[in-house]
Amino acid sequence: MNNTQNYISSHKEQFLNELLDLLRIPSISADPAYAKDVEKTAHLIAEQFTTLGLDKVEVCATKGHPIVYGEKIIDPALPTVLVYGHYDVQPADPIDLWTDPPFEPVIKKTEIHPDGAIFARGACDDKGQMFMHVKAVEAMMRSGELPCNVKFMIEGEEEVGSDNLEEFALNNVERLKADIILVSDTGMLANDVPSVTTGLRGLSYVEVEVTGPNRDLHSGLYGGCVANPINILTKMIASLHDENNRITIPGFYDKVIELSNEERAEMAKAPFSHDAYCKALDIEDTYGEKGYSTMERGSIRPTLDVNGIWGGYIGEGAKTVIASKAYAKISMRLVPDQNPNEITKLFMDHFTSIAPKGTKVKVTPHHGGEAAVTPIDSIAYKAASIAYEETFGVKPIPVRSGGSIPIVAMFEKVLGLKTILMGFGLDSDAIHSPNEHYGLFNFYRGIETIPYFYKHFTELSK
Amino acid sequence: MNNTQNYISSHKEQFLNELLDLLRIPSISADPAYAKDVEKTAHLIAEQFTTLGLDKVEVCATKGHPIVYGEKIIDPALPTVLVYGHYDVQPADPIDLWTDPPFEPVIKKTEIHPDGAIFARGACDDKGQMFMHVKAVEAMMRSGELPCNVKFMIEGEEEVGSDNLEEFALNNVERLKADIILVSDTGMLANDVPSVTTGLRGLSYVEVEVTGPNRDLHSGLYGGCVANPINILTKMIASLHDENNRITIPGFYDKVIELSNEERAEMAKAPFSHDAYCKALDIEDTYGEKGYSTMERGSIRPTLDVNGIWGGYIGEGAKTVIASKAYAKISMRLVPDQNPNEITKLFMDHFTSIAPKGTKVKVTPHHGGEAAVTPIDSIAYKAASIAYEETFGVKPIPVRSGGSIPIVAMFEKVLGLKTILMGFGLDSDAIHSPNEHYGLFNFYRGIETIPYFYKHFTELSK
Numbered sequence: 001m002n003n004t005q006n007y008i009s010s011h012k013e014q015f016l017n018e019l020l021d022l023l024r025i026p027s028i029s030a031d032p033a034y035a036k037d038v039e040k041t042a043h044l045i046a047e048q049f050t051t052l053g054l055d056k057v058e059v060c061a062t063k064g065h066p067i068v069y070g071e072k073i074i075d076p077a078l079p080t081v082l083v084y085g086h087y088d089v090q091p092a093d094p095i096d097l098w099t100d101p102p103f104e105p106v107i108k109k110t111e112i113h114p115d116g117a118i119f120a121r122g123a124c125d126d127k128g129q130m131f132m133h134v135k136a137v138e139a140m141m142r143s144g145e146l147p148c149n150v151k152f153m154i155e156g157e158e159e160v161g162s163d164n165l166e167e168f169a170l171n172n173v174e175r176l177k178a179d180i181i182l183v184s185d186t187g188m189l190a191n192d193v194p195s196v197t198t199g200l201r202g203l204s205y206v207e208v209e210v211t212g213p214n215r216d217l218h219s220g221l222y223g224g225c226v227a228n229p230i231n232i233l234t235k236m237i238a239s240l241h242d243e244n245n246r247i248t249i250p251g252f253y254d255k256v257i258e259l260s261n262e263e264r265a266e267m268a269k270a271p272f273s274h275d276a277y278c279k280a281l282d283i284e285d286t287y288g289e290k291g292y293s294t295m296e297r298g299s300i301r302p303t304l305d306v307n308g309i310w311g312g313y314i315g316e317g318a319k320t321v322i323a324s325k326a327y328a329k330i331s332m333r334l335v336p337d338q339n340p341n342e343i344t345k346l347f348m349d350h351f352t353s354i355a356p357k358g359t360k361v362k363v364t365p366h367h368g369g370e371a372a373v374t375p376i377d378s379i380a381y382k383a384a385s386i387a388y389e390e391t392f393g394v395k396p397i398p399v400r401s402g403g404s405i406p407i408v409a410m411f412e413k414v415l416g417l418k419t420i421l422m423g424f425g426l427d428s429d430a431i432h433s434p435n436e437h438y439g440l441f442n443f444y445r446g447i448e449t450i451p452y453f454y455k456h457f458t459e460l461s462k
Numbered sequence: 463m464n465n466t467q468n469y470i471s472s473h474k475e476q477f478l479n480e481l482l483d484l485l486r487i488p489s490i491s492a493d494p495a496y497a498k499d500v501e502k503t504a505h506l507i508a509e510q511f512t513t514l515g516l517d518k519v520e521v522c523a524t525k526g527h528p529i530v531y532g533e534k535i536i537d538p539a540l541p542t543v544l545v546y547g548h549y550d551v552q553p554a555d556p557i558d559l560w561t562d563p564p565f566e567p568v569i570k571k572t573e574i575h576p577d578g579a580i581f582a583r584g585a586c587d588d589k590g591q592m593f594m595h596v597k598a599v600e601a602m603m604r605s606g607e608l609p610c611n612v613k614f615m616i617e618g619e620e621e622v623g624s625d626n627l628e629e630f631a632l633n634n635v636e637r638l639k640a641d642i643i644l645v646s647d648t649g650m651l652a653n654d655v656p657s658v659t660t661g662l663r664g665l666s667y668v669e670v671e672v673t674g675p676n677r678d679l680h681s682g683l684y685g686g687c688v689a690n691p692i693n694i695l696t697k698m699i700a701s702l703h704d705e706n707n708r709i710t711i712p713g714f715y716d717k718v719i720e721l722s723n724e725e726r727a728e729m730a731k732a733p734f735s736h737d738a739y740c741k742a743l744d745i746e747d748t749y750g751e752k753g754y755s756t757m758e759r760g761s762i763r764p765t766l767d768v769n770g771i772w773g774g775y776i777g778e779g780a781k782t783v784i785a786s787k788a789y790a791k792i793s794m795r796l797v798p799d800q801n802p803n804e805i806t807k808l809f810m811d812h813f814t815s816i817a818p819k820g821t822k823v824k825v826t827p828h829h830g831g832e833a834a835v836t837p838i839d840s841i842a843y844k845a846a847s848i849a850y851e852e853t854f855g856v857k858p859i860p861v862r863s864g865g866s867i868p869i870v871a872m873f874e875k876v877l878g879l880k881t882i883l884m885g886f887g888l889d890s891d892a893i894h895s896p897n898e899h900y901g902l903f904n905f906y907r908g909i910e911t912i913p914y915f916y917k918h919f920t921e922l923s924k
Contacts, residue, residue, distance in 0.1 A: 030779030091777055094678070160779050187683075201682060205780045214744035216556070216895040220663060220865030221649075223767045223795045224759035225739075227749035230768040230790075231703070237693065238700035277687075282676035285819040287689035297686035305685045306692040307783050312770035313791060315553055317492030317622050318667045318828040320793050320866075321769050321894050328692075329775060331782050333685045357747040366780040403682030404782075432783050433678040 003143035004451045008135070012444060015135045016118075018048070019443070022087075022127050023105040023120040029065055029088035029160045038156050041087045042066045045134075045154055052138050054152065062164035065156030069175070072141065073149045079461045080149040081454060082178035082417065083137075084407065085130025085185065086158035089122035090432045097434035112191070112428055113439040124438035125431035129184035129424060130154060132443060136450035145451070147458040151178055158185075161205070161367025162407050169414040179461065180380045181411055182453065184446060186401055186423030191441055193271060194388045196381065197421040199299065199400030200408055202334030202371035204343040205307075208351060209362040210236070210326045216312075217322040227358035229326040230311045236354055236361075237328060240304055244290035247304050247332075249350045255337045259300050267295065270399060280428065298402040303333045329366075333402060340368030340406070369406015372419070379460045380420040387422070387452035391445055422446075422453060465605035466913045470597070474906060477597045478580075480510070481905070484549075484589050485567040485582040491527055491550035491622045500618050503549045504528045507596075507616055514600050516614065524626035527618030531637070534603065535611045541923045542611035543916060544640035544879065545599075546869065547592030547647065548620035551584035552894045559896035574653070574890055575901040586900035587893035591646035591886060592616060594905060598912035607913070609920040613640055620647075623667070623829025624869050631876040642842045642919065643873055646908060648863055648885030653903055655733065656850045658843065659883040661761065661862030662870055664796030664833035666805040667769075670813060671824040672698070672788045678774075679784040689820035691788040692773045698816055698823075699790060702766055706752035709766050709794075711812045717799045721762050729757065732861060742890070760864040765795045791828075795864060802830030802868070831868015834881070841922045842882040849884075849914035853907055884908075884915065 008015075027041040028034040042059050049057040049070035057070040065088060073080070092102035100106045105120035118128065133152070140146040153176065155165055169176060186197040212229035213222070242248050259267070272295050278285060288297040297303070311326030313319035334343055348363040355361040374381065376398045388396040408419045424446035430436045470477075489503040490496040504521050511519040511532035519532040527550060535542070554564035562568045567582035580590065595614070602608040615638065617627055631638060648659040674691035675684070704710050721729070734757050740747060750759040759765070773788030775781035794805055810825040817823040836843065838860045850858040870881045886908035892898045 030781065031777060090783075091775065091779075091781055093775060093777060093781075097677075159781075203682070203782070205782070207780075212745065215559075215892060215897075217743075218865065218894040219765075219767045219769060219793055220665075220795055221863070221889060222760060223793070223864060224750045224763055224765035225748050225756045225864075226743060226745060228767045230771050231699065231766075234696035234699040234768065234771070235703070237696040241693070241697070281679075281688060283674065283688060283820045286687050287818060287820040288686045294687045298684060301686055303681075303686035304693075305681045305690045305784055306696065306774065307681055307781060308774035308776045308785070309692050309696070309788065310772045310776040312768065313553065313555060314770045314772040314789070315493060315555060317553075318669075318791065318793070319492065319553055319555075319621075319769060319894065320665070320667070321552075322767055323770070326771065327776070329780065331681055331685070331780070333682055356749060358745045358749040401683070402685060402687075403680065427683060430677060432680040432781065435677075 001145055001451045001455055004139045004145045005448060007139040007143045008447050015447065019128060019131050020105045022131060023122055024103055026103045027088050027156065028091050029157050030091050038065045038088055042068050042156055045087055048134055049152065052134065053141060060168065062168055064164045067165070067168050068154040069152060071151040072146065074146060078148045079458055080151060080178040081457065082151045082153060082176060082181045083133045084181050084183045085133060085154050086126045086156065087130065087154055088156040088159050089127065090125070090159050092121050094434060099435055107440070112426065113441065115439070115441050117437040117439045119435055119437040121436055123436050124425040124429040125436065126158065126185045128438040128443055129446065132184060132424070132446035133450060135447045139447065140451050140454065147454050151176065163367060165407055166410050166414060169411065173415060176415055178417060180457065181417050181419040182422065183405065183419055184422050184424060185405055186403065186421045187425035187427055188423055189271065189397060189399065190426065191439065194392045194394065194396040195399045196384050196396045197401045197423055198374045198376055198398040200372045201402050201404050202338060202340050202369050203404040203406055204332040204334060204340045204347065204368045205366035206330050206344060206347055207364045207366060208328050208330060210355065211324060211360045212358060213322065213324055216324050219320040219322045222322055226322065227356055228322045229359060230323055232356060232359050233311065233326040233328060236351065237306060239354060245288055247302065249346050251346050252343065255339070256302060257336045264296065267400065268293065270295065270397060299400040300335055302335050302338060305331055307331050333404060334371050336371045336373055338371065340370055344368055369404050370409035372408040374418065374420065378418060380418060380457060383453050383457035383460055384420050384422050386456045387449050390452045391449045463607055463913045463917055466601045466607045467910060469601040469605045470909050477909065481580070481590060481593050482567045484593060485584055486565055488565045489550050489618065490553050491619050492553050500527045500550055504530050504618055507549055510596055511614065514596065515603060522630065524630055526626045529627070529630050530616040531614065533613040534608065536608060537611070540610040541920055542613060542640040543919065544613045544615060544638060544643045545595045546643050546645045547595060547616045548588045548618065549592065549616055550618040550621050551589065552621050554583050556896060561897055569902070574888065575903065577902050579899040579901045581897055581899040583898055585898050586887040586891040587898065588620065588647045590900040590905055591908065594646060594886070594908035595912060597909045601909065602913050602916065609916050613638065625829060627869055628872050628876060631873065635877060638877055640879060641923065643879050643881040644884065644915065645867065645881055646884050646886060647867055648865065648883045649887035649889055650885055651733065651859060651861065652888065653901065656854045656856065656858040657861045658846050658858045659863045659885055660836045660838055660860040662834045663864050663866050664800060664802050664831050665866040665868055666794040666796060666802045666809065666830045667828040668792050668806060668809055669826045669828060670790050670792060672817065673786060673822045674820065675784065675786055678786050681782040681784045684784050688784065689818055690784045691821060692785055694818060694821050695773065695788040695790060698813065699768060701816060707750055709764065711808050713808050714805065717801070718764060719798045726758065729862065730755065732757065732859060761862040762797055764797050764800060767793055769793050795866060796833050798833045798835055800833065802832055806830055831866050832871035834870040836880065836882065840880060842880060842919060845915050845918035845922055846882050846884050848918045849911050852914045853911045884912070
């Protein structure tokens with residue numbers, strides 16, 4: 001892969017400028033106001049594919065945002081890598097906490113990124129990481145070193161639950177035929193401690209609405225007389241955890257696979273500094289389910305978090321009102337073998353049952369996804385491990401992550417394909433937060449590492 | 463008062479049009495964006511005073527919004543009525559629930575107001591009710607029937623806690639010398655069941671902020687690891703009530719004056735239909751402190767209500783974020799002899815003490831006010847009672863109200879004056895809510911009733 005590496009090394013500025021162009025389009029999939037930008041981004045990627053020389057390039061319409069497809073089949077007898085990524089991004093709120101505008105990328109040095117990092121929404125999640133694959137394939141193709149076939153499937157609805165991806169996969173089983181799915185949408189432990197994510201949590205996401213009286217009321221005249229929907233909502237949410245921070249929804253833990261003591265001991269070997277962790281977040285202590293370590297609570301244990309809450313008067317000053325309605329968005333992270341649909345149903349039944357008289361409750365499911373675990377004795381894992389070792393000089397550590405990429409379980413079910421998660425982001429990249437960024441080191445190192453995966457995956461597949 | 467009543471009867475259209483002009487100015491005191499409108503409203507009232515022939519008319523500057531003063535001393539030997547009211551209004555949120563724009567008043571008939579009601583923010587609270595006094599005095603003056611001296615003190619900060627009124631009163635003790643303070647900023651039981659408010663609850667209002675991690679986090683990577691400020695806030699708020707819906711803040715009930723069984727039996731005589739109450743609000747049942755009736759819970763018992771809550775992602779769709787901060791606005795309605803400053807302090811100490819490790823809590827007091835009770839054996843109460851009887855044909859019922867007019871206790875302390883609360887609004891007027899309105903019947907009947915108060919108060923004072 002020498003020619004490939006030389007190509008990468010001499011095209012860094014071009015790669016970066018192209019990524020910055022991609023980051024300038026606010027492809028926020030959750031907000032209908034940005035639908036045109038999402039569309040525009042899809043076409044920009046298709047243009048990249050065409051320029052690169054991929055075949056059958058298509059912006060595939062779905063009921064939602066389009067999926068961009070492209071492929072290069074050099075020999076049907078050779079293995080095929082199917083690259084998945086997403087070009088949509090999270091909303092940028094709270095926008096006032098961004099130091100620079102979220103869609104006007106800037107390069108700035110940080111303590112962790114002395115060579116500079118790209119600050120923009122989507123810099124890491126997932127435009128930056130997805131784009132590494134496009135550029136890695138470009139480098140291999142231009143250098144005549146592409147060792148196997150490659151297909152790209154880049155979607156625009158990952159941040160809103162990939163609602164139309166399963167149908168697309170079902171309708172394109174033949175077109176998507178491959179030997180492995182390759183994804184960069186996760187992180188690694190540190191720039192000198194590479195790692196490969198071998199487990200992901202599932203997700204159940206619901207929106208709840210509590211209605212009390214049919215109109216906003218004066219809290220002086222009605223306070224004490226009627227159920228205040230905000231007070232009731234806080235009480236209902238609070239009751240979802242017990243004093244040990246275990247989730248109280250009946251049946252919630254029934255299918256949770258408990259790890260053996262050996263597995264937990266193995267996990268505990270990953271480097272983790274409680275003090276550094278707390279210091280980085282400016283908190284006195286971590287918090288969560290009794291009986292598990294912080295790392296365990298964030299990966300092998302299911303959780304329930306309120307992601308948003310609102311109701312009543314939230315402007316400046318004081319207003320003495322009892323609101324008619326209160327709302328919350330609640331997500332549950334799931335572990336094998338919790339089924340997201342089952343969990344959503346358990347939540348809905350329980351949450352509705354605990355509403356006191358004088359209130360009405362509505363629960364709307366948003367989207368979900370199953371947890372997934374990747375075996376470390378597979379060819380794909382081994383190829384990834386060698387690839388990281390070639391560029392980082394050390395073997396990557398296999399880690400279970402707390403995040404969810406629900407499509408991993410879906411791909412296995414629909415396409416019969418395993419996924420390998422070669423993430424190059426860092427926890428500190430602030431994905432889903434203001435000031436999201438992605439290290440230039442990580443961006444370039446990713447582009448350099450990916451070709452080695454192709455090489456070793458092809459060789460190990462023989 | 464025949465000439466006065468004739469004058470009223472022949473100037474109804476003018477009175478109404480003048481009120482509508484007043485309602486068109488969005489004098490929202492809570493929102494700095496409306497500061498100019500608040501100012502403009504003050505000057506419009508001063509103009510009314512001047513036209514009316516009041517002396518010493520002045521828009522008195524304060525550190526906040528101005529207080530409008532005017533007086534007519536016809537004979538220093540006669541009694542003096544000091545009219546208090548406010549020209550500021552509540553914010554209009556949620557604005558999308560208004561059928562007509564809140565500051566473009568319209569007259570519409572309703573089931574309760576077959577003669578029509580004025581729909582606008584401030585129609586009842588308190589522009590409509592305050593303006594009745596201006597017009598009642600106009601009618602008496604133009605008819606040569608003003609029987610005593612009158613002073614007006616109309617403020618612009620009632621909806622935000624009357625922060626500068628006490629200082630104004632302290633600096634104007636001589637100017638504000640009077641025999642009684644007359645206020646219309648309360649309601650009556652029904653258009654055929656007049657009532658006079660003889661008790662008011664006090665108020666303590668705080669804003670709380672819970673901070674967890676120093677930035678928004680991805681709920682997949684951090685869920686289960688750190689205290690989520692929204693979950694913690696819901697837990698802290700929920701814990702403020704016990705299973706009997708009693709408030710758990712240590713010391714909260716220490717100074718509450720419990721009513722005797724006789725007093726409670728007397729209260730229970732006021733007409734109250736549980737079914738009609740629930741039906742009007744579209745709720746299955748009322749809700750509140752165990753051991754007390756709905757009417758008691760809304761008047762003689764202290765309460766704690768969340769008036770607003772917010773945090774995290776509240777836009778469309780789903781965002782898997784753990785917010786760095788969560789907020790709530792919380793008000794407590796107080797009864798004699800709870801001191802608002804003491805209660806605020808108790809709240810702050812308690813709320814701060816229950817914050818778990820990994821979170822920081824900030825409590826900001828907004829404003830407060832003491833509860834007040836008006837004796838029904840006073841000259842003022844008797845004069846009011848006869849006045850209502852003259853125009854309604856029935857004696858008004860004395861009632862304890864759940865609302866707060868903190869300035870009543872303040873006036874007693876600073877000016878040594880009792881207040882009589884001649885309210886003409888109805889519970890259904892939706893004050894502080896979308897579609898606030900005020901019956902034309904109530905507006906005109908108020909203007910007709912007020913001169914009789916002047917007459918009988920003057921006569922009984924002899």
